[in-house]
Amino acid sequence: xxxxxxxxxxxxxxxxxxxxxKPETVIIANSEVQPDDPLKxxxxxxxxxxxxxxYRVGARSKxxxxxxxxxxxxxxxxxxxTPLGTKVDIYGCPTVTPPPKDTTVYDHxxxxxxxxxxxxxxxxxxxxxxxxxxxxxxxxxTSGSSYIISNLPTPKSQLYGExxxxxxxxxxxxxxxxxxxxxxxxNQTVFDFGYGGxxxxxxxxxxxxxxxxxxxxxxxxxxxxxNGDCAIKPNANQDLEAAGYKIPGYxxxxxxxxxxxxSVISSDRPIMFAYLADDQFVAAKAGFIWTTDLIGSLVxxxxxxxxxxxxxxxDGSKGAYKIMQSWGTGWGDSGxxxxxxxxxxxxxxxxxxxxxYIAN
Numbered sequence: 001x002x003x004x005x006x007x008x009x010x011x012x013x014x015x016x017x018x019x020x021x022k023p024e025t026v027i028i029a030n031s032e033v034q035p036d037d038p039l040k041x042x043x044x045x046x047x048x049x050x051x052x053x054x055y056r057v058g059a060r061s062k063x064x065x066x067x068x069x070x071x072x073x074x075x076x077x078x079x080x081x082t083p084l085g086t087k088v089d090i091y092g093c094p095t096v097t098p099p100p101k102d103t104t105v106y107d108h109x110x111x112x113x114x115x116x117x118x119x120x121x122x123x124x125x126x127x128x129x130x131x132x133x134x135x136x137x138x139x140x141x142t143s144g145s146s147y148i149i150s151n152l153p154t155p156k157s158q159l160y161g162e163x164x165x166x167x168x169x170x171x172x173x174x175x176x177x178x179x180x181x182x183x184x185x186x187n188q189t190v191f192d193f194g195y196g197g198x199x200x201x202x203x204x205x206x207x208x209x210x211x212x213x214x215x216x217x218x219x220x221x222x223x224x225x226x227n228g229d230c231a232i233k234p235n236a237n238q239d240l241e242a243a244g245y246k247i248p249g250y251x252x253x254x255x256x257x258x259x260x261x262x263s264v265i266s267s268d269r270p271i272m273f274a275y276l277a278d279d280q281f282v283a284a285k286a287g288f289i290w291t292t293d294l295i296g297s298l299v300x301x302x303x304x305x306x307x308x309x310x311x312x313x314x315d316g317s318k319g320a321y322k323i324m325q326s327w328g329t330g331w332g333d334s335g336x337x338x339x340x341x342x343x344x345x346x347x348x349x350x351x352x353x354x355x356x357y358i359a360n
Contacts, residue, residue: 169181321344
């Protein structure tokens with residue numbers, strides 16, 4: 001599969017005075033997964049385990065979370081030594097956009113709280129909470145070493161750029177034990193970049209999909225199946241049915257908080273996350289376990305649906321997450337596969353704002 005060309009297509013600079021730097025709204029052309037709005041992310045409750053709190057404190061004390069202070073954590077940064085003030089892409093590498101003239105004040109997590117007064121400068125938070133996320137305790141820790149969510153819908157094959165909508169479909173289908181509609185979600189959340197022409201290949205953001213599931217819900221698959229036109233909007237009957245299948249809200253989890261991820265999975269809730277898929281992963285067959293990163297550039301979205309701490313990954317390491325994919329039952333193990341803890345913890349394949357999402 002050809003690599004996706006990542007371009008910064010548009011940005012908006014906000015400023016209140018000469019001493020502050022406000023967030024930018026960024027569009028990634030040709031990407032199925034669009035960035036979430038940091039200001040909105042800041043208001044989504046984060047489930048945080050005690051182990052994650054200890055990790056953050058230790059990492060900050062060593063000063064190695066974001067060594068070059070470009071807003072991309074070291075675990076995700078492919079260009080770890082960019083000069084201060086350099087504008088970078090989602091990989092932490094310099095873009096063609098010149099660096100900002102004002103290099104005295106930064107807001108690296110783009111939550112609207114300047115780093116100088118932000119107690120959590122790398123995690124989007126609220127001003128009322130001194131720049132830190134509003135946190136909540138996760139479900140009780142699991143005592144088991146493995147858990148696979150059962151009774152999931154059969155993976156379907158995406159037609160357009162709807163991997164985020166597919167993952168939202170997996171979350172809400174599991175929650176209501178009904179096979180829900182993918183086009184109901186995708187057709188209402190796909191981004192229109194204003195270029196004209198067919199928008200069916202465009203993506204959307206994880207936050208946009210989760211917001212739809214809160215505000216409008218989803219109708220059943222039997223009510224709206226794929227019809228080949230992503231520009232069609234729902235009719236009154238479909239909206240009425242969807243209103244009965246709303247989620248009450250959603251929360252976020254740090255991608256590095258394995259304790260919370262495992263606890264949530266053990267409570268039978270799939271987790272939405274974004275990542276950079278490489279060619280070997282795209283071509284996965286039965287028995288494949290993703291253990292090495294060949295530097296992929298396909299920004300994709302899937303659901304974590306299981307874990308196994310004792311999974312033999314074939315490279316000397318043990319432990320992996322099971323994921324559900326949007327490429328049909330011919331991919332991987334009938335639409336599922338595994339990502340080793342070792343590769344996950346390296347951070348090189350993970351994308352997004354450092355968070356993954358669950359339905360409450």
